[in-house]
Each structure stands twice: as C-alpha cells, then as structure tokens.
Amino acid sequence: MKDIVIACVGKPSAGKSSFLNAVTDATAKVGNYPFTTIKPNNGIAYFPIGCPCKRFNKSKQCAPRYGRCIEGKRYVPIQILDVAGLVPGASEGQGLGNQFLDDLRHADALIHVVDVSGTTDANGKETVGYDPIGDIEWLRGEIHSWIFGNLNKRWSQIVRRHVAVKASTAETLHIQLSGYGATLVVVQRTLDRSGVKESMDSWDRETIKKVVDAFLDERFPTVIALNKIDLPDSDKNISKIMRKYGQSKVVLSSALAETFLRKLHKQKFIIYEEGTDIVQTKEDLPDSDLKPLDEKLQNRIEKVQDLVLYRYGSTGVQDVILKAVEVLGLVPAFPVKSLSTFGNANGKGVFRDCILLWPGTKVLEFADIVHPEIAKHYLGAETVGNRKIGEDDEITLENNIICFKTSQATHSSATNPGPDKK
Template sequence: MGQDFIIGCVGKPSAGKSTFFNAVTDGKAKIGNYPFTTIEPNQGVGYYTTQCPCKKYGVRCRPRYGWCHDGRRKVPVKLLDVAGLIPGASEGLGLGNKFLDDLRHADVLLHIIDVSGTTNEKGESTTGYDPSGDHEWLEMEVQLWIYNNLFSRWQTVAKRHQATNSPVVQTLLAQLSGYGAKEPLIQSVLDELHVKDPVNLMEWDKEQIRQLVTGWVRVFVRRRFMFILVLNKADSGGDTDANALKLSQKYDEGRIVMCSALAECFLRKMKDQKYIRYDEGSFMFTTAEEEENESEAQQPNGGQSSDDAPGSSKRPSSSQKPLKPLDGKVSQRLEKIRDMVLFRHGSTGVHQAIDRAVEVAGLVPVYPVKNITHFGGGGKGEGAFPECVLVRPGTTVRQFAGMLHHEIDKHFLYAEGPDGRRLGEDDEITAERNIIRYVTERAAEENSH
C-alpha cells in the first residue's frame, strides 16, 4: 500500500543502537501483523502513536494493524538497523560501504548518541569523552561518501552533460537518484548555490569543481537526510547532563530526544514476567503493591469497565493476571528508573523518538472507511477505523485512492469526509481532512439496484 516509510537507526559501536532497536521492535511481530510486503533481517517494526478518531466519534475501533487503547492508536512503521559506523566509513573502513548503502533507503535517521561520554569515537570504552561533535562527524562521513563518488567521475559527467546539452538538474539527478534524491530537492539546492542553466561544466577548473561539489553535497545531505538526535544512556550520571546541555545548545531541541533504551528493555522484561503493568512509551508503571493500594482506595463503581468503553480496543497481549511481588534488588532498579528516567524525562524516550521521526517527516495518518455512520471498513466482523495509513505531506485525495487499490483509482467517482461533504480530487490530505470514504462507479451501480 504505497511506498514504505523507513526510519533508519544509526550510531557508532557501543552507543546503544542495538539496544535501542531491540527496545522498539523486539517481540512486536508476535503481537500483530503489519502491512509490509517484506521485512529483511536487519529490519523491524516499530509503532507511531497518534490520536485515534474513535474517541471523538464514540465508536469502538478494531485496528487491522497495530492496536488502539483509550484512543491512543499504534500505527506500524518500518525500522532499519543500519550497519555500525566508525571514522573512515566514507573510505570503506569497517562496515562503511554497508552503512552508507543502508543509509540511502531511510527517510529519517535516528542518530543514537551515547550522551554519557563513556564511549569514544571508535566505540571503545573510556571516560570523559565529549560526544557533542559526534553528529557533525557523522554528517561529514556521509558528505565525504557522496563527494568522493561524485568527484571521482566528474569529468565523465561533465562530458555527457555537454554532449547531451541537458539541464544541470537532470545531469545531477542521474548521479544522485541512487541516494534517494528527487528533482525538486536537487533544484532547490542549485537555486541556493545560484547555479543556473546554461552551465558548461567542462570549463570549470579542479578547484571550482571541488568547491561546488563540496558546497552542493553539504546542503544536499542536510536536506536529504533528516536526523533526530537520540541522546541515549540519559540515566548514566557523571558528565551526562553536561553533555546533553552542550548538544541541546548546538542543535534544535525539536530534533533531540533524551533516552534510556536499556531502561525500556528492563521495563518490558518486568512487564512480560508479570512484575509490573507498563504501556510502552508511558511515563509510569505500576507494581503489585501499588495496584493493591490503589484498589483498596477505590470504591467499586459497579458500572462499565474502562476496557469496554468506546475507543478502548486493547492490545492482544494485555493481561490482567495478578502481578508478582518484587524482591529488593529488582525494586531498587525499578525505583531508579522511575526517578532517573520517567520522572526526569517523561518516558524512556524510545517511542518518543519514533513519534518525532514521523512528525519531522510530516506524515499524516489517514483513515479510509466504507461508510460514515459507524466508520467501518466493510469487512466481516470489523469495527470502526480498521485501517490507518501514514501518507507523505502533499498527498492528494485521488493519489491516496491509488495507494489503497488501483481499482479504487480506476473506478473513482467521488470521495467524502465524515460530515458527508465531498472532497476535491486535488485536495491535499491533512490532519483535519483524514477520514475519507471513497465511492466508485461499481459501488454506485450496486447501490442503485
């Protein structure tokens, strides 16, 4: 259904990239299916959290993919575990070629940084390392990779450009489409560098070429590869807070997420072993003792349980069996996580990083429905809003019809919103216009009989 949106996880060895990847993907495939045709060995499925319209319309939803609880919809997204990176990757050192090849498939990159300063630039154990330059170094490696590839064959590119008399944007597109570049992006970079047709690339000397390619690649990389900086090991103490402050002063705070992937893994383990109740991405967990105290403090309501309320389609693995009591060691570790992670940062950060990546990309959740009275999908036994699809910004109503199924696009008659008003084919899908019913010629004929 459309082109997959991919979030890449990048980082040097020992920064916690594998722990982060496991914290957001491990065990998810056992819980529910997902709308992806292929999942490679170095790929996984994470979940983006959005507000489901089931609460607004007072209906009970039943997601076909992911799940929804109390109006918090979990929508699957594909994650790519990019090969580890060390200095010299652009020259092919380590797994450099694999890293850079993986990179071009990702739409947004989560750069996992060890903010504690206990691993150096090579991923070796140390103390007092300043991680504030790690992201600049990663960007430089990517820039050098593209620069070396482009500069090494510039004469051939220039000769072909001159012989075909092509627009410069088309010449560069032929060289850069492999990096996921599209024409509007290439044109915007050329405009910024004031490069206009006609351009005789053969007349440029080596220094001109180097300056253009260097400048072009720098701007291109920053526009093509959107980064979220995930400051991992945020509960490590020592220089952690000082290092986090340096990075927050250096980069837009909207692109920074404080994180403890290890804490998330531990909370999930304790949940699976029935020691705590915990929802991934939450700011709290509950122990057996706390649950017992809360139960005693509450009066029986004798009414409808919250799990039966509209908009409370529970995750299949949710269990209400009694929790096990904690021993002292586990209790201490949980309290440390509560104090150093959840209270300080509002969550472990791993799921917030996924949410931030989707939001930075501008993706819009869309709910296609077969009717606008109870918002069902039309399948047997389905509840409301069975589908939620993330689409890229600028996607039109008609384009989305084709993404759903080529037959819907082929026999498209009209589309309407939840209030029954018709939508224009060229109307862009937005967060305010994201519940859509499609009517086709065939459906109209069937209803007329």
C-alpha cells in the same frame, strides 16, 4: 509502493541495536504489520497517534487491521532498521561498506544514536570522559564526504555529458544521486534549498559541497537520539549539546531503561505505560495479579525512576520515533466505506485501516494507494460531514478520513495495506 523505513545509524556501541530492541519488543499483542519485506536487521515499532475513533465516540468498535488502538491512542506500525558497520574515517578508507550503503538507500529518515554518556570513544571503545559532541557532526560528515567524493572524482565527466546532452541541472543530478535513493522531486528540492543557480559547468568544489549539504537535508532528515541518559556523566554532556543544537532535532533516550521496563511489564512485575513515567507495582495495585517485587528489583526500578523517568518524563524512545515521523511530515489517513459508521466493506469494526502518507499526497493518489481499482473507477471522494473533496486536494489532518465513490463495486477487503510510495 514503498514502505517507509527509519534507520538507526551511529558509531559502534552507541546503542543502535539496544534502541531497536527497546522499541520493537512491544508489550501488547501486536505483531501484525503490513510490510512485505522484513530484513533480519529490521524491526517494527509502534508509535502512538490520536485515533479519530475517540472523537466519534467509537473507541469500543475501533479495530485496526495493523497495530492496536487503546481508547483512542492508536499504535501505528513503522519499520525501523539497524544499520551497523559505520566507523569513523570509513568514507576515506575502504569505503562505507556495501551493506551500509544498501541499508542507507532504503532509509527515509535517520535516527542518529549518540552515546551521550561519554563512556565510549570515537570508535566505540570503552573509555571515560569522552566528549560526544564531535560524534554528532561526524556521522553527517562521513556521509557527506562519501557522496561528495563520488561526485567530485567524476565531475569533469559528469559535466561533459551534461553539456553534450543539454540536460537540466536537476536531470543530471538525478542520475548522479539516484543511487542514494533520490527521486527527481528530492533533487529539485535540493537545488531550491541550496540556492545554487549557476549552470553546472561553472560549479567549483565549494558549490558541489553546498549542493551535497542540501541533499543530505532533503534526502536524510535526521533525529539525534542522545542515548544512555541513565548514566551519570550524561547530564553535563546533554546541556552542552542542547546549547549548541537546540531542542528541535535532539531527543533524549535510554534504550536500556525502556528494555528493562518492558521486560518487567511482560513478566507481570509492573504495569508500565510506554512513553510515560507511569510504573505501577503490586504495592500500588494490591488487587491486581502483578507479582511481588524482591528488594533488588524494587531498587533497580527506583533507580530507573530517579535517573530517567522522573528526571526526563519518560525513557524517550517513543519520542524519538515520533520525532522521526514528524520530520518526515507523514500524515495518517483513514479510508472508510461509510462516513456514518466509519466501517469498511465487510462491516467488522471501524477505522480499520490507517495509512501513513507523504506530505502533499493528493486524494486520487491516496485512492490508488488504497487500491488501484478504486483509482481506476474513481468518481469522487468525501470526508467527514459528507464534505466533497477534489481529486487534487492534498490530504491533511483536516480531511484524512475519506470515503471514495467509485463507478463499480471495488473490493475494499483487498485494501492495499502498506504505507505509501514516495
């Protein structure tokens, strides 16, 4: 069982720590999460999904064990990691640093935080008019040359062993890439993606590079967060980057604006709905217990509205997390004890558990994730409408509310709460 981890990477001063603070300092009472190991540079972000409680008219009884649900908008916890210490040229110089590598190994997806304002240079030093387009390639290039370098310098040795033990390409590569957190499945997908079919002893440098390229795509799906969109020069840089990279992997964000709005919300100056452009003040809600704003604060809020909220629709930080979940293809699944009440064994509330699954997870695998006892005594599974589903069926958004039948009473209160393994 391995927790899902999204890691923030980028050059110094791009805004990684600010981004992490912005998304993890949730305004509502949450603070409860299923994760077992929280490192100091980890945070918990809560991203919204549509909760089935709404569809079944049970929002009032909805009681997430972790996170929260507000009228069908369910905030699901996910771990995010602040990976510091990557500077340009690191893979050639003293290396990427053990801490960086160790963090990267734990990451399932990357958020590449890019300072799009052009106010920091390649090393993160303050400047003006820097073109951030190079930063985007740089990070990938850095990780690529690190992995390629490690393979290339031992290549003849790797091939000699490969031939001697008559291993398959996937087996040999798996041994070489497992240090970067690669499973055999990831290695197989890498080979498919690369299109490389020749036997390993005929690979040249270019072939190895091609395979490493495919490996990065499979192993580290990446969302690019163009951060600091509140600053004046960001606009022209954004258009340029969008023209080159399209919209599919790029998300605009202002970590600073999000932190500011959440802080004011917490201090009861405003009501701010995360992920939207909605900010309400005492003026909008005279009967509320909101505090009145002085002129300075009022001006700052208006500035954030003009520069960020009205221009881009939101601060974007939530979209970044959602995009990362999307590139991983995670499927939320809801184990329930009853398909009529959607409750669990102890009868407290409905849709208590929501577990994020890797794409392709099968019903019996899900049973094991919920609790090994359920898999052990598994008899069958049903989804909404008492529709039977097979143990080898993949879990999708169409069958993700699942009731397991077992030959013995199992302890659903012992539900294994974590997200799942890879």
